[in-house]
Amino acid sequence: MRDQVSKKQGCNLTPGETVIGRWHGNRYRVIRELGRGATGTVYLVSSEKGQAALKAGSDAMSITSEVNVLQHFSKVQGEHLGPSLFDVDDFTAADGTYPFYVMEYIEGEEVIPFVQKRGVEWSGILAVQLLGDLDRLHQAGWIFGDLKPENLLVTGPPYRVRWFDVGGTTRSGRAIKEFTEFFDRGYWGLGGRKADPSYDLFAVAMILINSAFPARFERREKDNLSLLLKKTAERPALKQFAPVIRRALTGKYKEAMEMRKDLMDRIGTGSPRRERKAAQPQTGVPAAPVIPATRKAHRKVRKTLRKTPSGIVETLLVAAFLLLGYGLYLFVQIM
Amino acid sequence: MSKGTLRQVLLLTDGCSNAGEDPTAIAALAKEHGITVNVIGIMEESRNGSQGLKEVEEIALSGGGVSQIVYARQLSQTVQMVTRKAMTQTIQGVVNKELQQILGEDHELEDLAPAKRGQVVEVVDDLGETMDLEVVILVDTSASMTDKLPMVQEALVDLSVSLRSRTGGNRFALYSFPGRRRDVEKQLGWTPELDSLAGVFKKLTPGGLTPTGPALQEALRIFRNRMNTSEDRWDERSGLEETGM
Structure with missing residues (x-):
């Protein structure tokens, strides 16, 4: 009912089904659905060259638009900026022809669950990594646009943030193509929707805020800047970044690298308890120190998991004994 | 192709029309004039009025435009998406027509090899960014819309923020119906931005x-x-007037 914008939305592939390209003749076997977006559905597929992600839509226009972006990306690519593009084609189903493209399958964890599981210190580090990538994208004349946790994945170890949905990427100087309200400066009344680097940097600040407020929140009628700053001050994990967040929200950063530098300085001076852990993988990804930290985290998780059920059992036992004792007491009283 | 002007009607309503001509017929006429009619149906969270929704779809269909049904809360994003989508659709219609002239009848974007489509889409994207846009916004202010009007106002200001970010020019005019004395009442004449909306809907009855x-x-x-x-x-406008999609 909500999809009346598109003419047909019937592209439904089932696991096991094989898609054959009409132009290039490549075969892809569907393994499972990975996700649904505004312009189409992404499937995990197996091909001759191994696993890949296949996005099929009904509108050749928007699919082609995304392919254009991915092609530009591959020209920008030094190392992993967005997924690489493998194939573009159409397939014919019973109800018509559907355009699709095949790209690299990026396996990873969503950002917010990752940060929740591993610790808030990761949010700053992931943001630093993200800002490095954004800088290269901006240098090439593109703005990411629809930057949000859902369009990012953490791959690894070594842990590295990567973007996998580049549908909203817009050429610098144009109007932003796609956006999500919480991460859009226009929504908060803090700027327009012309694609420039500061548009993306605003979204990075909002991703930081989102990682401390996973449920997000809505705008107020006015004075949203003070609302956002108030929220930032409420969480210790955010508070250390407050000056950086403020500058990003007010469009003071003209370049991703400026914000990245400020953020890195801040991560270094975090609360002393956190300092050791947070200081580890700032730039690049030094693999060695990351792995022990990871193992420890694993162990910690497992330990708490084991503790919880036994705690419940203990409580239940105590309660049972108390009840029994009380029953005996009553029994004795009646006798 | 020379740069031209895209003309759109954006109709925001919550249900059935019950007075005057058949809106579907007028929408069809507008299409003949090269004006697309887009309709956003605003739905009550608690209710499911499927009858009004059908009309919403039909008007947009015969007006060559885009329709979308939403809850009032999601209005902002929808209004701007529908407007953009309709622009692209109209431009695409023109480009498709040109393609047919070059490639012969029955040739559309889908008939080009995927590698060639990229260029066509870039042309469409370029036009969408640079063409001038004129929108007449019609807001249904009948009794059932009362509590939705603040959200409508917010969504329109938001639309203005989005469109202003384009390179091409924008002109809006805002009308409400029913008016106090007439069927339709003018709220705002042609203006480049909708920032001045504060208070517009407060005057309404x-x-x-x-x-x-x-x-x-x-x-x-x-x-x-x-x-x-x-x-x-x-x-010197191009053949945009005759486009229908």
């Missing part, structure tokens, strides 16, 4: 009939007036 047909008729008249008075300015 929602109630009475829903003359959607006459409202569309009025929108059509506004466009035709504008086109006539600025005939020489838009003289």
Whole structure:
């Protein structure tokens, strides 16, 4: 009912089904659905060259638009900026022809669950990594646009943030193509929707805020800047970044690298308890120190998991004994 | 292809029309004039009025535009998405027609090899960014819309923020229906931005009939007036008027 914008939305592939390209003749076997977006559905597929992600839509226009972006990306690519593009084609189903493209399958964890599981210190580090990538994208004349946790994945170890949905990427100087309200400066009344680097940097600040407020929140009628700053001050994990967040929200950063530098300085001076852990993988990804930290985290998780059920059992036992004792007491009283 | 002007009607309503001409017919006429009619149906969270929704779809269909049903809360994003989508659709219609002239009948984007499509889409993207846009916004202010109007206002300001970020020019006109004395009442004449909306809807007295047909008729008249008075300015316009998709 909500999809009346598109003419047909019937592209439904089932696991096991094989898609054959009409132009290039490549075969892809569907393994499972990975996700649904505004312009189409992404499937995990197996091909001759191994696993890949296949996005099929009904509108050749928007699919082609995304392919254009991915092609530009591959020209920008030094190392992993967005997924690489493998194939573009159409397939014919019973109800018509559907355009699709095949790209690299990026396996990873969503950002917010990752940060929740591993610790808030990761949010700053992931943001630093993200800002490095954004800088290269901006240098090439593109703005990411629809930057949000859902369009990012953490791959690894070594842990590295990567973007996998580049549908909203817009050429610098144009109007932003796609956006999500919480991460859009226009929504908060803090700027327009012309694609420039500061548009993306605003979204990075909002991703930081989102990682401390996973449920997000809505705008107020006015004075949203003070609302956002108030929220930032409420969480210790955010508070250390407050000056950086403020500058990003007010469009003071003209370049991703400026914000990245400020953020890195801040991560270094975090609360002393956190300092050791947070200081580890700032730039690049030094693999060695990351792995022990990871193992420890694993162990910690497992330990708490084991503790919880036994705690419940203990409580239940105590309660049972108390009840029994009380029953005996009553029994004795009646006798 | 020379740069031209895209003309759209954006109709925001919550249900059935019950007075005047059949809105579907007027929408079809507008399409013949090269004006697309887009409709956003605003739905009550608690209720499921499927009858009104059908009309929403039909008007957009015969007006060559885009329709979308939403809950009032999601209005902002929808309004701007529908407007953008309709622009692209219209431009795509023109480009497709040109393609047919080059490639012969029955050739559309889908008939090009995927590698060639990229260039066509870039042209469409370019036009969407740079063409001038004129939108007549029609807001249904009948009784049932009362509590949705603040959200409508917010969504329109938001639309203005989005469109202003384009390179091309924008002109908006805002009308509400039913008016106090007439079917349709003017709220704002042609203006480049909608920032001045604060308070516009406060003056309204929602109630009475829903003359959607006459409202569309009025929108059509506004466009035709504008086109006539600025005939020489838009003289070199490309064949956009005749596009229908």
